Amino acid sequence: MxxxxxxxxxxxxxxxxxxxxxxxxxxxxxxxxxxxxxxxxxxxxxxxxxxxxxxxxxxxxxxxxxxxxxxxxxxxxxxxxxxxxxxxxxxxxxxxxxxxxxxxxxxxxxxxxxxxxxxxxxxxxxxxxxxxxxxxxxxxxxxxxxxxxNDVPVGIKSFPKLDDMLAGGLYGSMLLTIGARPSVGKTAYSVNLAYQIINNDPEVQVDYFTLEMNKREMLNRFVARHTNISSAKLKQPAQRLTSYEIGAVNSAIDWLRERKLRVYDQVLTLSGILSIIRENASKSKENKYVAIIDYIGLVKVENRRERWEQVGQISRELKIIANEYNVPIVALTQLNRNVESRQDKTPQLSDIRESGSIEQDSNVVAFLHKPNPDNPAIVQLTIQKNREGSLGVIDYYFEGKYMNFVEEKDE
Structure with missing residues (x-):
């Protein structure tokens, strides 16, 4: 040996x-x-x-x-x-x-x-x-x-409309990049995406790499999503929760324990993220593994290249490992300020911050934005690149205090 x-x-x-x-x-x-x-x-x-x-x-x-x-x-x-x-x-x-x-x-x-x-x-x-x-x-x-x-399930199920646009769900070898400006709700959306996945199929393992928040904050978000209890209350549960709400939180904790959700808040480097994905994806069955990275701009690369080159390396390595293990990977990214200076605030592919290779390496590129300044609860997901599905817009109603994205029904 x-x-x-x-x-x-x-x-x-x-x-x-x-x-x-x-x-x-x-x-x-x-x-x-x-x-x-x-x-x-x-x-x-x-x-x-x-x-x-x-x-x-x-x-x-x-x-x-x-x-x-x-x-x-x-x-x-x-x-x-x-x-x-x-x-x-x-x-x-x-x-x-x-x-x-x-x-x-x-x-x-x-x-x-x-x-x-x-x-x-x-x-x-x-x-x-x-x-x-x-x-x-x-x-x-x-x-x-x-x-x-034979009717064979395609991909990992999440939001119904998103699954339709992805031609059946999150599929193996997919790199799905979701971009947004700060404070639009990309972390909250990714929490909802993870929640939808483990709610639809408890056997799917989701590895969530958070580079902005700690495990306690992430747990509060998942509990808020499951219980419809304000995440603000969960910061001081002994003082602010009723006995009924405490019971609901305990039920949510039991529910999460039965799911295969893992949250990593100390893995900050590209090599560390790739190592964990390799280890866990190699053990997974088909359509039973997803990795989510929040977000690309905070991932550390241990070399001395220019940052745009490092970001390009990150997207390429994520795409390579998605192909190698036939698993979907969701990567969040931040958009540059150009979108704010335009009359039409709808994000474009050119608005991706730091590296054009993110667009090139991704199977699907989608953007979150708020189209109506007078109604910030309306959030749109605009899919502008999709190799194996359709382009289009999905409207969500975002209940911020509950961390809940709800797909709006077609009229």
Missing amino acids: NELEERVIAILLSKPELVDSVAVNPNWFSDPRYKDTVEAMQSLDSAERTILNVYNELDKYEGQLSYKDLMNMRDEVFSTASIMNDVKALRKVSAQKAFEEAIALYQLSPKKEELNQLSAALENLKKTDEVEDKGYLDEAIDDLNYRMY
């Missing part, structure tokens, strides 16, 4: 550009020194992955490879042609080990949670045996033929 791990590290050190093209998960390494080395290399820009820079990045960890170790490994003679097979083998060994650990855990405690972990580990192990892609369309043709005569 260590020989395989060492060979992968040696090839990556000798050809650092491969780090960007080979999907290797640091958690697949059993040796923590190799795991940390991969993390260090992934945190650096390709041109910066010199042995010295990698060694300096490793300085934050204890018990790491020395500079001499890194030099010696880089100079070992291995064929780069084996890297794809080596990474595939590494992933399978890691999945096999996790499966064996899950079996042992279930034997000690044969309960529902342990059974779910065992099932997920088995599913992950099966994925490692997937046949190498040869480019043939046979499987896709068989799938289309089957779906022509």
Whole structure:
């Protein structure tokens, strides 16, 4: 095992550009020194992955490879042609080990949670045996033929009108970007989107990365959405909640415990977000995983590029991982001030702040805005790019104190 791990590290050190093209998960390494080395290399820009820079990045960890170790490994003679097979083998060994650990855990405690972990580990192990892609369309043709005569659910369900415009729901490999100016309600909308998803299907896992708020604030928003109790009251529950409302909050907490919602408020870097998505998406079944990032502009990238280049890297990496694991990813972004200086306040694709690559990488781009200054409770979601669905506008009524977006009915 260590020989395989060492060979992968040696090839990556000798050809650092491969780090960007080979999907290797640091958690697949059993040796923590190799795991940390991969993390260090992934945190650096390709041109910066010199042995010295990698060694300096490793300085934050204890018990790491020395500079001499890194030099010696880089100079070992291995064929780069084996890297794809080596990474595939590494992933399978890691999945096999996790499966064996899950079996042992279930034997000690044969309960529902342990059974779910065992099932997920088995599913992950099966994925490692997937046949190498040869480019043939046979499987896709068989799938289309089957779906022509069988009603198969498409995508993960959220808001009904949004699902219609997305041709069935949030689908695998989708990068959905939602933009808005500050204070329009993009975080509140994403909370509602997550809420709709886990309400429609309790088996869907939602990983929510919040870079603006903490878990307590996020919990208050989900509870307010579920109970129609003002989020302001939840800030001082002992003083402001009635006994009936306390019961409703406890019911909401029980409801949330039964869902697969995870909120991350300490994961601030792109590499950290990608690592969690890789780990959890790899264990998920089809149409059972969504990641939401609030928001792109606050994600840290550990290199010294210009910010617009960093944002471009963020959108590209999110799209790549959505493709790799066939899962939908929702990314929020902030719009620039240009929209406020125009007579028509409807956001345009050119209003996306910091990087045009967000538009290029996204399957779907939508904007939230308030079309009527005299009625701020009306919020529109305007879809202006949609590769596999339709363009258009969805009107919502936003009940701010309850954090509730309600799709308005067609007249």
